[in-house]
Amino acid sequence: MASILKVDTITGVATAGSIAVTGEGNSTTTNLQQGLAKMYGFSNSGATPDSSFNVASMTDNSTGNYDFNFTSSMSNALYQVSAAATGANKVNGTSTNNTASEVNIQTRDLGSNTLVDNYASPAIHGDLA
Amino acid sequence: MASELRVNTLKDASGNNSIATSFVAGGSAKAWANLNGAGTVALRDSLNISGLTDNGTGDYTTSFSNALANTNYSFLTCNSDDATTSGVTTGYAYGVWKVGTSASVYSTGSMRFQMGYPSNQTLYDQKFVNTNVHGDLA
Numbered sequence: 001m002a003s004i005l006k007v008d009t010i011t012g013v014a015t016a017g018s019i020a021v022t023g024e025g026n027s028t029t030t031n032l033q034q035g036l037a038k039m040y041g042f043s044n045s046g047a048t049p050d051s052s053f054n055v056a057s058m059t060d061n062s063t064g065n066y067d068f069n070f071t072s073s074m075s076n077a078l079y080q081v082s083a084a085a086t087g088a089n090k091v092n093g094t095s096t097n098n099t100a101s102e103v104n105i106q107t108r109d110l111g112s113n114t115l116v117d118n119y120a121s122p123a124i125h126g127d128l129a
Numbered sequence: 130m131a132s133e134l135r136v137n138t139l140k141d142a143s144g145n146n147s148i149a150t151s152f153v154a155g156g157s158a159k160a161w162a163n164l165n166g167a168g169t170v171a172l173r174d175s176l177n178i179s180g181l182t183d184n185g186t187g188d189y190t191t192s193f194s195n196a197l198a199n200t201n202y203s204f205l206t207c208n209s210d211d212a213t214t215s216g217v218t219t220g221y222a223y224g225v226w227k228v229g230t231s232a233s234v235y236s237t238g239s240m241r242f243q244m245g246y247p248s249n250q251t252l253y254d255q256k257f258v259n260t261n262v263h264g265d266l267a
Contacts, residue, residue: 002137002138003135003136003137003138004136004137004138004139004140004147005134005136005138005139005140006140006141006142006143006144007139007140007141007142008141008142010139013131013132014131021150021153021154021157022154023154023159023195023265023266023267024154024155024198024265024266025198025265025266025267027267028195028196028266028267030154030157030159030177030195030266031176032153032157034158034176035157035158035159035176036157036158037158076174078163078173078174079163079174080161080162080163080174080175080259080260080261081163081207081259082205082206082207082259082260082261083207084205092207093207093208093209094207094208094209094257094259095209095257096209096256096257122207125158125161125176125261126161126163126174127174
């Protein structure tokens with residue numbers, strides 16, 4: 001029988017920030033909070049996100065160098081970052097400048113390895129503050 | 130007391146923002162890691178990662194605590210290095226699949242991958258290595 005749960009907030013019983021979700025194999029569980037992306041963004045300008053979650057603003061640092069500033073901060077700067085550029089021979093990378101409140105994305109041309117303006121599309125996993 | 134909730138769909142209290150619980154399970158990352166891939170390799174933070182192996186320069190294996198159901202999972206990397214090295218640009222490298230067909234390279238229990246600089250196609254250790262996995266748990 002189909003069922004629908006209407007709720008604004010889901011909280012763990014033993015630990016408020018930890019809820020187990022049964023995986024696709026119907027036996028192993030994965031941690032809901034840990035598996036959720038805590039932020040994503042997509043921008044083709046470097047100045048504003050065209051689509052985003054948990055992004056308050058962007059900073060265009062220089063050519064191919066952008067910060068996505070979080071609405072809700074992470075607990076530290078040790079979160080996992082993934083990112084992809086769009087366009088021929090372009091790649092997104094992160095940097096050593098990440099903080100709990102922003103992730104830095106740099107876009108380079110594969111041929112010249114120089115910073116170039118291009119699409120930036122990061123997502124992060126880790127612990128919210 | 131532990132409790133279990135079985136439900137097909139989640140909505141907010143107003144009845145909006147509906148999402149099937151299959152998307153909650155299917156859309157959640159099943160593993161991720163932020164690791165130091167230079168010098169003595171070590172995990173900084175992770176989910177569902179039981180071990181990290183340094184196979185050589187720019188060549189790593191992450192082992193999963195709970196295995197994936199098959200080898201068709203998505204694996205993403207994003208990396209950086211702040212070392213100044215001759216012939217490469219200080220900044221970041223890109224991740225590539227290890228070329229090979231061995232099951233030990235790309236398996237349900239672990240993932241082996243390599244890092245190299247785009248400009249010279251040479252494998253290189255990276256100080257900040259980020260990976261994540263989406264797919265089905267066993």
